[in-house]
Amino acid sequence: MQLNRRQFASTAGVALFAAGSSVPQNTTLTVTLAMDRIRQNIGVTWKESTIDGVKAGDGNASVSGVAVTAVATMDTLARAVREKTNLIVSLEPVYYSHNDGPAALNPQTAGGRGGGGGRGAGGIAPDDPVFLAKKDFIAKNGLAVIRLSDHWRARTPDPFALGLAQTMTWTKYRAGSDTRYDIPGITIAALADDLANKLNVRAGIRVVGDPQAQVSRIGVLPGVSALVASVKLLPECDVIVAGETREWESVEYAQDAVAAGQKKGLIMLGRVVSEEPGMNLCAGWLKTLLPEVSVRWFPSGDSYWRPA
Amino acid sequence: MTAREVLALMKQNLGSPWNESTYRDVFHAGNPDIEVKGIATTFMATLDLIQRAHAAGLNMVISHETTYWNDRDDTNGLTADAVYQFKTDYCLKNGMVVLRLHDHAHSHQPDFIMAGLVRALGWTASEGPGPRVYSFPKTTLGVMAADLKKRMGARAFRVVGDPKATVSMASVAMGYGMGRFSPGVDLIVGGEQPEADTALDLSSYVLDAAFFGMNKSQIILGHNISEEQGMEDAAIWLRTFVKEVPVQFVRSGEPYWSPGNG
Structure with missing residues (x-):
């Protein structure tokens, strides 16, 4: 503005x-x-x-x-x-x-x-x-x-989780903690588009998971997060919206969850954007x-x- | 021939001493004493890659990167995880074994990973004045980035800098970390780079350099895209001393897609 x-x-x-x-x-x-x-x-x-x-x-x-x-x-x-x-x-x-x-x-x-x-x-x-x-x-x-x-x-x-949820208009869907939101069902592709639009992302957004998978349980990990955070959060949600994670850590973990047959995903926004x-x-x-x-x-x- | 015997042959044929204290280049999943029917070399032993290797009759995976999502493949705190259990069970039930080849892929002369990356970039004949530096006729970042995106087949390809900036000398980095600009270098091409609060925030540096018209650019390929090609070189090397079973390079593939870009 x-x-x-x-x-x-x-x-x-x-x-x-x-x-x-x-x-x-x-x-x-x-x-x-x-x-x-x-x-x-x-x-x-x-x-x-x-x-x-x-x-x-x-x-x-x-x-x-x-x-x-x-x-x-x-x-x-x-x-x-x-x-x-x-x-x-x-x-x-x-x-x-x-x-x-x-x-x-x-x-x-x-x-x-x-x-x-x-x-x-x-x-x-x-x-x-x-x-x-x-x-x-x-x-x-x-x-x-x-x-x-x-x-x-x-x-x-956590002002970063709260800020992200507010920008995405998810605060009314808060599910027990500042990192969890249960939103109306949406495909991972549509969710990625919504994030890109509301956060003004250009090329920084990267996604793991089937674009057509329906998700509703969102976990947010703004900033940089380690594997341990994803291993804790992904089992209790459908998709993690993260800032920055490493390709041989949470990214591979999310890929493996998908290959194991789970309808899951990981959306990386970039540390700064998140x-x-x-x-x-x-x-x-x-x-x-x-x-x-x-x-x-x-x-x-x-x-x-x-x-x- | 067992997987353990394949590793013994790799040690004999490396051409330089094997570092026995490596925590990376060891077996990370499956039974090393299993009879090898075929070998898949790859960038990362993802579950999807292991499943595809199994379908192709290749029961030994030689992977540049991790199996269990951290550099030490430390499974503390992971054993109760459903994905961990699925992957581990899959390997045992299907007779799959995973060996990591990281440190020695880099210490081989030439470095398999760097050789593969430079070939994929199309810069083998463009060696510049320093190590991992490549020179070419002046072009713009916009033209260079479009060319490299096509060449590397990357979807989640990211560029920092002014598309009109001049590019004539690039330094190349693999994997994690992209280094810094040495004199004369106007472009750094690399795999994966942490943002902001790090040893050197290259992306903010490049943005600021562009603000001052200082002609600095950055292309971030992705960790997989920067290192996967070199595991084909590793497969070619393995075929020189593993004759009994097929050795294939199988791509684990770029993990990402990006909105509006497939």
Whole structure:
């Protein structure tokens, strides 16, 4: 959704009014202050060791507006500049690696969850031209980037499962947990189309299972998930809607379930696409916390395309 | 000849020492002392592949990747699973045995998997200035991607970058992880790549490079599509010392389809 200036101002005004008296209104909102409020209000104990925090920009800068996104790509940063929004809250790294910077202090651990996937030590080369150009763009435009991952993921209910269900209008079909929804019967093909349309997917969606199989019991695993999650969830549902799983793990497991005669499936959305609705919810939450400025969700979009 | 005897012959004929401490290149399902009637080499010992091999009279499967859905084929926590039980029972009842050939498919000279991938890409004669780097006359990412999609027969083929970006030097990666751009390389072609929070988020990097007009592109083939071809090379090698029974390359196949693309 693109808001024009007037709608933008009115949305911000409503948020300001609705926030009540719990948050001081007359101080200038700086990046550091915004970070402090996030830390104090996140609702889970702040971890001593965390990747969350200010990853780029000046903590003393005053915030003109907040953009919340899954990945702070250049397209997202450029939109923020065009729309006079200088603080970006990003779920995923701004500088391409778990440690969000060029210097991997410990190459053994710098890879994070997907360690090894990039082959070799984690982190971008300090003289990498894309890294330097992005850093320069952030500095020249007075942007700041806050990473909010560990703690947003730790909240209950799981904002990513909830966000995905809301985007798909499945919340009324919730079946006992935030990861399970019993929806009216649909073919896997039609379900994949519905997901692609509602989540604005281009080529990122990949499906295992018979397109014509009728399914109704949905399990959701947004983000990255390991085999153990699929082995637990697939027996109690017809199809798993996942973000990213590995081809020799949950993908093969789903293939084998199908070959064993079960009417099952696995739909992979891509990690980033699957996490976007959870960051839309994050924008809604931040609105109540940062009433001085406008807070909006900037979808990062599906990175992938496919030739005809 | 038993499956165990086939493995012994593989060790003798590898051309370099077999790593006896491998946890991958061992038997993962069925009885290794079974009499071998025929061998199927494949990318992944999926249940579907095992069923097809059985139907073709090939009771030994030599698979590049896992049987039980994790790199160590660790079955802890899986034995009560219905799919696990179905697959395990199927192998035992039908006299199927599964051996993994991963580490030694890569350590063979040349690497079976890389040789198969480069041949499938059509780049055997395009060797570039570095290892796993290939050079060709300048084209665009759009043209290159359309050509490779057709060549590789991939459905869930994914591309990152500007279709109008120039492509003239590619580095090739297999399986999981696609590395990073070395000087002069404007395209990375690989199998499977984790997104976002990883050692290097290549897709976001390529998107940002494209924003700055820096001519970087990425083509993600899929793990199967990038590594399956090389198991045909493994079959050809096996035929040089396994004469008693047929050895066939059988594709486990791309696991995915994509909406609007079959």
